[in-house]
Amino acid sequence: MTLLPLPVPAGPADDAPPYEPWEGQAAALAAAGAAGRRAAAWVRSLPAPPLRVPVGAWLAGELPAAIETAMGSLDPEECDCMAPDGRAVEGTGGVDAATMSTLAAVPVVLAEAGWLAPDQQARLLAVASAVTGAVRLIAQDPGTAILHGLLARLCAVLDHAARPDGPAWCSVPPNLD
Structure with missing residues (x-):
């Protein structure tokens, strides 16, 4: 049995219609x-950290830069x-592999960030997850993400996770007796 590849469609590669942004995209x-x-x-x-450790420098430098x-x-x-x-090409959502790799390292690195409170560690995980989710959402289905508010929902999660620390953000009001 002989297999022959299908011919490449005729015409220049730029035959595709020009990209038109979705309403509300900007x-x-x-x-x-x-x-x-x-965030x-x-x-x-x-x-x-109380002592200089590589994870402390990473949390203060590389991670926030990757989020931004x-x-x-x-x-x-x-x-x-x-x-x-005819091959399926996985989109990047506009974000390079090195940035995604930095975000993917958060769960592993947090084990070494013992000076952070458990709440701060959980919120760091939520931040990394929301950012990674936003990238995948834009890469896989940008129209739905933009038109139906899914990106806005992930941004709300991101804002909630990255809220300032302190008593004003506690879910349990302080006892003022």
């Missing part, structure tokens, strides 16, 4: 970038698509 992406900047600022505000970069780089044009030869 506002949604601007809000995502702002949420990323707020990065919160991560930078976390307490430093990912949320500020979201690009619906970089979504899943089909290559001219």
Whole structure:
């Protein structure tokens, strides 16, 4: 049995219609970038370790930079698509592999961040998960993410997780007796 590949479609590669942004896309992406900047600022505000350790420097530098970069780089044009030869191409959502790798390291690195309170550690996990989710959402289904508010919901989760520390944000009011 002989298998022959299907011919490549005729015409230049730029035969595809020009990209047209979804309604509200600019506002949604601007809000995502702002949420990323707020989350990065919160991560930078976390307490430093009592002794200098590599994880402390990573939490103060690389991680917040990755959060800002990912949320500020979201690009619906970089979504899943089909290559001219018919192969499925996984989209990046506009975020490079190194940034995604930094975000993926959060669960492993937190084991070494014993100076952080459990609440802070859980919120760091939520921040990394929300950012990673936003990137995958834009890469896999940008229209739904933008038009149906899914990106906005992830930004709300990101804002909640990256809220400032302190008694004003406690879920249990202090006893003032």
